[in-house]
Amino acid sequence: MAHARIVVVGAGVAGLTTALLLAKESRYQITVAAKHMPGDYDIEYASPWAGANYWPISEAGTEAAEWDETTWPELEDLARHHPEAGVHFQETAIYNRTKDVDSKLGRYLAEKLKAEPWYKDVVPNFRQLSREQLGTQYSNGHAFTSVCINTAIYLPWLASQCLLKGVVFKRANLKHVRDAPGIHHTGQKADLVVNCTGLSSLKLGGVEDQNMMPIRGQTVLVRNEANIMCSSSGTDDGEEEVCYLMQRAAGGGTLLGGSYQRGNWDSQLDPNLAIRIMKRAVELCPALTDGKGIEHLDIIRHGVGLRPYRQGGTRIEKERIDGVWTVHNYGHGGFGYQASYGCAKKAVKLVGEVLTPRSSL
Amino acid sequence: MAFLGGAECSTAGNPLSQFTKHVQDDKSLQRDRLVGSGPTVQDTFRTQRNGLDQEAAMQDFLQQNSQVPPEALKPFAMEQMRRDLDGYRMSSPGASSPAWPTEFDPGEQSRLERAFKTSKSSNFVPRGFSPAEFQRFQQMERTQSPRISSPSAQVHGYQRPMGMGYGMSGMGLYNPMPGPQRPMESVVQNKGKDRMVELDDKDWEQQFAEIDAAGKERERELSDEDIDTLANAAMEAELGDMDRAIFNGEYSHNFDTDAFGNFDGFHHHQRDPNLGDYLFEDSNIFSNAKDPYSEGTRIMSEGGNLSLAALAFEAAVQKTPDHLDAWVALGQAQAQNEKETPAIRALEQALTLDPNNLPALMGLAISYTNEGYEPTAYRTLERWLSTKYPSILPPDQVSQSSEMGFTDRHLLHEKVTSHFIRAAQLSPGGDTKTMDPDVQVGLGVLFYGREEYSKAVDCFSAALDSTTEGLTNSPPQAHLLWNRLGATLANSGRSEEAIQAYEEALRLCPGFVRARYNLGVSCINIGCPQEAAQHLLGALAMHEVVEREGVQRVREVMGEDVTTGGGGGGGGSGVGVGGLTEGEVRRMARMNQSTNLLETLRRVFTNMGRRDLAERVQGGGVDVESFRGEFDF
Numbered sequence: 001m002a003h004a005r006i007v008v009v010g011a012g013v014a015g016l017t018t019a020l021l022l023a024k025e026s027r028y029q030i031t032v033a034a035k036h037m038p039g040d041y042d043i044e045y046a047s048p049w050a051g052a053n054y055w056p057i058s059e060a061g062t063e064a065a066e067w068d069e070t071t072w073p074e075l076e077d078l079a080r081h082h083p084e085a086g087v088h089f090q091e092t093a094i095y096n097r098t099k100d101v102d103s104k105l106g107r108y109l110a111e112k113l114k115a116e117p118w119y120k121d122v123v124p125n126f127r128q129l130s131r132e133q134l135g136t137q138y139s140n141g142h143a144f145t146s147v148c149i150n151t152a153i154y155l156p157w158l159a160s161q162c163l164l165k166g167v168v169f170k171r172a173n174l175k176h177v178r179d180a181p182g183i184h185h186t187g188q189k190a191d192l193v194v195n196c197t198g199l200s201s202l203k204l205g206g207v208e209d210q211n212m213m214p215i216r217g218q219t220v221l222v223r224n225e226a227n228i229m230c231s232s233s234g235t236d237d238g239e240e241e242v243c244y245l246m247q248r249a250a251g252g253g254t255l256l257g258g259s260y261q262r263g264n265w266d267s268q269l270d271p272n273l274a275i276r277i278m279k280r281a282v283e284l285c286p287a288l289t290d291g292k293g294i295e296h297l298d299i300i301r302h303g304v305g306l307r308p309y310r311q312g313g314t315r316i317e318k319e320r321i322d323g324v325w326t327v328h329n330y331g332h333g334g335f336g337y338q339a340s341y342g343c344a345k346k347a348v349k350l351v352g353e354v355l356t357p358r359s360s361l
Numbered sequence: 362m363a364f365l366g367g368a369e370c371s372t373a374g375n376p377l378s379q380f381t382k383h384v385q386d387d388k389s390l391q392r393d394r395l396v397g398s399g400p401t402v403q404d405t406f407r408t409q410r411n412g413l414d415q416e417a418a419m420q421d422f423l424q425q426n427s428q429v430p431p432e433a434l435k436p437f438a439m440e441q442m443r444r445d446l447d448g449y450r451m452s453s454p455g456a457s458s459p460a461w462p463t464e465f466d467p468g469e470q471s472r473l474e475r476a477f478k479t480s481k482s483s484n485f486v487p488r489g490f491s492p493a494e495f496q497r498f499q500q501m502e503r504t505q506s507p508r509i510s511s512p513s514a515q516v517h518g519y520q521r522p523m524g525m526g527y528g529m530s531g532m533g534l535y536n537p538m539p540g541p542q543r544p545m546e547s548v549v550q551n552k553g554k555d556r557m558v559e560l561d562d563k564d565w566e567q568q569f570a571e572i573d574a575a576g577k578e579r580e581r582e583l584s585d586e587d588i589d590t591l592a593n594a595a596m597e598a599e600l601g602d603m604d605r606a607i608f609n610g611e612y613s614h615n616f617d618t619d620a621f622g623n624f625d626g627f628h629h630h631q632r633d634p635n636l637g638d639y640l641f642e643d644s645n646i647f648s649n650a651k652d653p654y655s656e657g658t659r660i661m662s663e664g665g666n667l668s669l670a671a672l673a674f675e676a677a678v679q680k681t682p683d684h685l686d687a688w689v690a691l692g693q694a695q696a697q698n699e700k701e702t703p704a705i706r707a708l709e710q711a712l713t714l715d716p717n718n719l720p721a722l723m724g725l726a727i728s729y730t731n732e733g734y735e736p737t738a739y740r741t742l743e744r745w746l747s748t749k750y751p752s753i754l755p756p757d758q759v760s761q762s763s764e765m766g767f768t769d770r771h772l773l774h775e776k777v778t779s780h781f782i783r784a785a786q787l788s789p790g791g792d793t794k795t796m797d798p799d800v801q802v803g804l805g806v807l808f809y810g811r812e813e814y815s816k817a818v819d820c821f822s823a824a825l826d827s828t829t830e831g832l833t834n835s836p837p838q839a840h841l842l843w844n845r846l847g848a849t850l851a852n853s854g855r856s857e858e859a860i861q862a863y864e865e866a867l868r869l870c871p872g873f874v875r876a877r878y879n880l881g882v883s884c885i886n887i888g889c890p891q892e893a894a895q896h897l898l899g900a901l902a903m904h905e906v907v908e909r910e911g912v913q914r915v916r917e918v919m920g921e922d923v924t925t926g927g928g929g930g931g932g933g934s935g936v937g938v939g940g941l942t943e944g945e946v947r948r949m950a951r952m953n954q955s956t957n958l959l960e961t962l963r964r965v966f967t968n969m970g971r972r973d974l975a976e977r978v979q980g981g982g983v984d985v986e987s988f989r990g991e992f993d994f
Contacts, residue, residue, distance in 0.1 A: 003967055043422060203423050211769075214422075265419035306422070312769065320733030322635065354733075357961045359848035359859070359879045360699060361727045361809060 003027040004355050005190040007180045009204075011037050011169070012047035013151075013336045014329050015196030016158035018344040022194075022351065023165035031185045032162065033172040035200075038155035043267035046198055049219065049305025051255055052149040052337035053229055053246050055092070057109045060118035064313065064335075065111075067342025072122050074341040075147045086153025088249035092146040092229035093129060095284075098139040100234035105242065105260055113233050115140045138232070148229055149337055150252030176205030178322040192325045192354055194347060198308035201330045206321040214306035215334060216264035218273050220256040220281075223298040224288045235280055241273070243280040245288070253300050254288070256281040260334070262309075269302050309333035316343055318350045325354045633737045634729065639691075639706040640953060647676035654687045657694070664870045667698035668904050671953075678710075685714045689721050695953070696728055697841070699875045699900065703953040704728050717748040723799060726806055727845075735810045736770045742803050743777045749799070750784045778807045798824040798842075805845065814853030821846040840870040848879055856883045874900045878958055881965070890969045891992070897962040899994035902985045904955065954982055 004027065008019045011034035019032050036045035054075055058064035078087040096113045100106040111117045120126040120142070129141035159169065168185040181190040197204050202212040231244035240261045247254040256277050278294040289296040310331025318327045329347040332339060647653040650673070657673030660666065674691035678684055692707035705728045711721040722745040729738035740760060747754040760773065781804045788796040805820030825842045847862030860883050866876040877900040884893035959978055966975035974991075977983060988994075 003964075199422070263415075265415055265422050267418060267421060318733070319735075320634075325733065357882045357885060357957075357964060358731070359851040359882050360701070360731050360875050360957065361806065361845050361848045 003029075004192060004351075005029045005181075005184045005186060005188060006031070006192050006194060006351065007184050007190040008032045008194040008196060009172075009174060009177075009180055010034050010196035010198060010200075010330075011155075011159070012045065012196060012198055013050075013052075013155065013158070013340050014198065014332055014343065015194070016155065016162065017340040018194055018196055018329055018347050019162050019167050020158055020165070021341075021344045021348045023162055023167050028351075029184070029186060030162075030167045031170055031183065031190070032159075032167055033170045033174065033180065033183050035171070035173045037169065037171065038159050043304065043306060044200060046305050046308055047155055047336065048151050049217070049303045050149075050151055050334075050337060051244075051246050051248075051257070052151050052154075053090070053092070054123070054146045054338045055094070055112060055229075055231065056117070056119050056338055057112050057335060058339070059111050064339065065118055067314075067339040067346070068119070068335070069122055070342035070345060071337075071339055072119075075149070075338075079147045083250075084153075085157045086150035086249050086252070087147050088150075089145055090148040090227070090229050090247060091125075091143065092231075092246075093133075093141060093143045094231055094233075095129070095134065095138040095141040096233040097137065103234060103239050104262075105234060105239055108260065109233060112231075115142070117142070120144075146229060148246045148248055150248035150250050151337075152248075152252060153250055154337075174204065176322075177326055178206060178324050181324055192327065192351060194351065195326055195328045196330055198330050198332070198336075199306055201308075201315075201328075206324075206326075207328070209310065209315065209331070211311040211315075212331060213263050213309055213311065214265055215309045216261035216266060217258045217305050217307055217334070218270060218277065219258050219303040219305070220274055220277055220297070221253045221300040221303060222256060222288070223300055224254055224296075226254050226285050226288050228285065228287075230284055232280075232284060235276075237276050237280070241276065241280075243277075243284050245281045245285055255303075256297075260307075265306065267304055267306075269304060274302055307334040308336070314339070314343060316346045316350065318354050327351050327354065634705060634732060634734050636702055636705050636709070639703060639710055641675050641679060642672060642953070645672050645676050645679075647673045648679070650676060653677040653680065654684065654690070657687070657690055661690070661694060664872050666872055666903060667694050667874055670694045671698060671700075671703075674707075683714055685711055685718065688714065689718060689724070692721065692724055692728075696724060697873055697875050698904070699878045699955045699957055700953050701728050701731055701955075701957065705732070717744075719745060719749055719799070722748065723802065726803070730806055730810050736773060738806065738810060739770065739773045739777045742807065743773075743780065745803060746777070746780050746784060746800075749797075750780075750787070753783050753787075754780050774807065774811060778804070781807060796823065796827060798827045801827070802842070802845070805849070809849055809852070812852075814849050817849045818846065818853070821849060840866040840873055840876070843869065844873065844876045844879060847876070847883075851879065851883050851886065856887045859883045860887075872903060874903050874955075874958075877903070878955075878961070881961060885961075885965060885968075890965050894962065894965050894969075894988075895992050895994045897958055897965065898985055898988050898992050901955075901958055901962070901983060902994060904958075905985055954980070956980070959983060 006022060006028050008015050008022070008030060011032050015032060015034060016038075019030055022028050023030055036042050038048070041048055054068075054072060056065070056068040058068050075087055078085040079089045094112060101113055106113055111119075115128070123144040123146060126142060126144040129138075129143055134141050163169070170183060170185060172183055174180055174183075177193055177195065180193040184190040195201065195204070195207060197207070199212055199214055201207045201209045226245055226247050229244070229246035232242065235241045235243050241259050242257060244257045245254060258277060259273060275294070278297055282289055282292075282294050282297070308331060310333065314331045314333075315328045318325065320326070327347050327350045329343055332343065647656060650656060653673045653676035657670045657677060660670040660673060671691060671694040674687050674694060677687035678691060681687065688707050688711035692704045692711060695701075695707060696704035698704075705725065708721045708725045708728065711718055712725070715721075722741055726738045726741040726745065729735070729741060743754070743759055747756050747759050760776065781800060784800045785796055785804060801820045801824035805817045805824065808814070808817035808820060821842055825839065825846065843862050843866035847859040847866065850856075850862060851859035860880060863876045863880045863883065866873055867880070870876075877896050881893045881896035881900065884890070884896060959980060959982070962983070963975045963978040966972075966978065974988075977987070
């Protein structure tokens with residue numbers, strides 16, 4: 001098949017995973033060009049702020065569900081065989097309230113709220129929670145073994161795996177897709193561009209996808225340990241507030257969340273929300289503080305991330321923009337990690353299609 | 362583990378004091394943001410604004426040195442451009458000057474204004490520009506800073522000799538889809554907090570430093586309490602406005618697309634190919650011919666050399682620039698010659714003369730599809746349908762590019778397909794034999810674009826049937842349909858059948874370079890690179906046969922008593938043909954190469970592991986004859 005020079009724009013989990021899968025083909029020469037790289041913390045760079053973990057919300061029978069399903073074995077393999085990736089297994093419990101099913105948030109999280117979500121056959125140790133485990137507040141719930149990803153280790157790990165395969169990384173702040181081919185590390189123009197710019201696809205010239213919008217998530221990272229991941233389908237504090245917590249691998253701390261604030265661009269910490277997050281977390285999981293109050297949370301830092309949500313779903317398609325062949329892979333909302341390999345595989349397939357000589361109508 | 366142990370949240374103490382303890386000590390969020398980026402103007406702006414200042418927050422996010430063309434972002438460009446140091450000066454009324462700078466420092470505004478100067482530029486390109494001049498102009502364009510987004514003058518790398526100026530068509534007729542929850546212009550105008558400033562590339566460093574200094578000064582003047590109070594007040598006001606604006610999803614801007622569009626009848630979006638002017642060959646043996654157009658049509662109808670026909674048509678349009686049929690014929694010849702870019706340029710030129718020319722529209726739709734510009738192809742097909750079947754789709758209902766986000770090509774596709782299906786249903790009883798074959802072709806292209814290949818095969822087959830029934834009144838097009846059928850089969854993995862279709866096409870028209878190219882592609886797909894190379898080289902050889910045939914042709918046409926230095930391809934310094942020197946004659950048809958042919962050939966050689974051969978195939982051309990020894994073509 002074809003030899004090609006490729007520029008991947010964006011070094012979040014989507015860009016890095018796509019670059020990694022592309023790099024497995026020795027005939028591609030790949031440059032990852034991005035404004036932000038692993039190790040940076042910035043409001044424009046969503047990936048480091050994520051949990052991250054495997055809690056599919058995709059609906060059964062959709063392509064999105066396929067992406068999640070394809071990704072699970074990869075994450076499982078990392079957790080099992082590659083401790084250096086910063087991914088570990090963790091038990092998870094998901095609590096659902098009937099009243100949340102019809103809320104906006106509930107519909108967004110749809111699959112997760114079901115009693116029998118499609119992933120029950122994919123993840124290990126899936127079981128329903130018993131009535132006594134649920135208590136009075138929750139109507140149904142399930143538990144299974146999932147993974148929790150320490151983004152601070154995982155993103156650099158992805159980068160280093162790329163480096164092992166000869167991918168070159170370049171800082172760049174591109175205004176337009178057509179500028180991408182020119183920054184390939186060989187000095188020759190790239191044959192193809194992969195667009196993994198997430199929320200910035202809103203303003204990247206040539207893309208300017210108006211369907212992109214942030215879903216703001218605020219978090220608190222603490223040193224306290226939970227050894228469990230859990231989430232509640234909704235809270236009484238407002239329909240944009242949620243409760244979840246997870247403990248990151250390799251001393252990554254325990255992440256308490258959170259919020260799903262649609263259309264909210266605010267990069268600044270909301271202190272009141274922070275307090276509510278902490279309170280809810282402690283209530284859901286008293287073991288965090290041995291039953292004590294939030295003043296016993298040992299805070300590492302607060303976080304604000306803008307989930308790069310796309311109305312109409314993640315966009316993975318090929319397109320010619322101003323003469324430049326582009327494969328898009330953006331708009332992963334709050335599921336960028338759990339769909340990362342599935343989406344990247346589709347992107348890789350499209351890259352192959354672009355590079356194959358095409359018959360002329 | 363008991364997750365709900367009934368533990369109460371500790372409510373010891375005032376929640377706010379808890380907050381103080383937890384959060385005040387920990388400014389790491391802000392700190393992380395600031396570390397590494399250094400004090401920037403963004404940061405200074407931000408510290409004055411706490412809390413949920415949505416629109417400012419979004420601007421913060423979008424604030425970049427981005428060269429996003431203003432026309433493409435017009436409705437929410439106001440937000441994006443506000444704090445943006447590379448922003449634009451809004452000349453629209455209602456953009457009030459920001460309140461806060463003057464509140465805190467009356468001198469601020471004038472300082473900022475001094476720091477920037479408006480860079481005006483006229484982007485009109487008068488008709489007199491030659492393509493080469495325009496390309497130079499365009500180079501300059503690209504390195505300059507973004508300019509005023511006024512409807513009258515905007516070039517976005519789009520070249521076109523149009524009387525009214527390039528600006529129109531380059532202007533993005535682009536409206537974001539209604540619905541996204543984002544602060545709207547109405548909010549933005551209410552606030553009037555910020556100001557668009559324009560930054561001239563050359564002086565931006567100095568200007569940036571001035572703004573930065575201004576910002577820092579302001580920062581020092583305010584204490585934390587001041588900020589909090591102001592922020593809280595602002596927050597309250599904003600929340601109200603913001604809620605309203607977000608949930609209404611109002612856009613107060615709508616492009617007046619008609620203002621721009623109709624002189625070329627074709628609304629161009631920045632996602633259109635924007636290929637520019639047709640590039641003519643330097644030497645053309647037909648340049649002195651009396652009626653090159655007839656020459657060209659004769660060559661085509663005889664199935665002669667397409668490069669020669671193209672030269673004839675080039676001469677025709679150079680003689681008579683508004684010769685519509687010649688432009689159309691030129692485009693068609695080049696497409697069949699597997700030279701897609703010249704084909705598109707020629708057909709687009711035809712559309713400037715007649716926006717509703719059906720063959721040009723259909724030809725363009727196919728060329729756009731080949732080049733990967735499916736959305737453009739769909740809109741072109743829509744226009745074709747509306748022109749031929751206005752009862753199905755009245756012209757005023759044709760999609761404006763502003764209506765649909767270009768990231769939703771599926772919606773556009775469905776819309777256009779449904780129109781075509783209705784047109785197909787017009788034939789009595791749905792009889793495919795009486796169906797308009799062009800409708801079938803259009804449908805075929807639509808299905809092809811969406812990779813619904815079996816449906817496309819049905820359509821092209823039906824078109825072939827009705828052609829053979831003699832229903833079309835255009836010249837025999839069967840070879841084109843065989844090729845389309847072949848391409849569809851090839852893309853759906855039916856390579857052997859595709860090859861048969863191509864061979865039928867070539868039987869009908871041996872000079873059909875495109876079919877020969879496709880044959881090469883299919884040979885690659887079935888794993889016969891040697892044969893593929895042969896077909897590709899054969900196709901390229903046809904591009905080169907111009908000299909030989911050209912001499913002969915000109916003799917016939919012009920009845921000149923000409924001598925050459927030994928016929929086509931011969932050496933020496935003999936007299937050329939038609940007033941051209943020998944060398945010029947041999948160099949004909951070098952201007953427009955077939956990128957497809959060359960790239961595919963190079964790829965074949967690379968895949969064969971023959972880097973040596975691949976290196977001999979360059980973008981500027983290939984010495985086909987030199988491969989004769991190794992390949993049989």
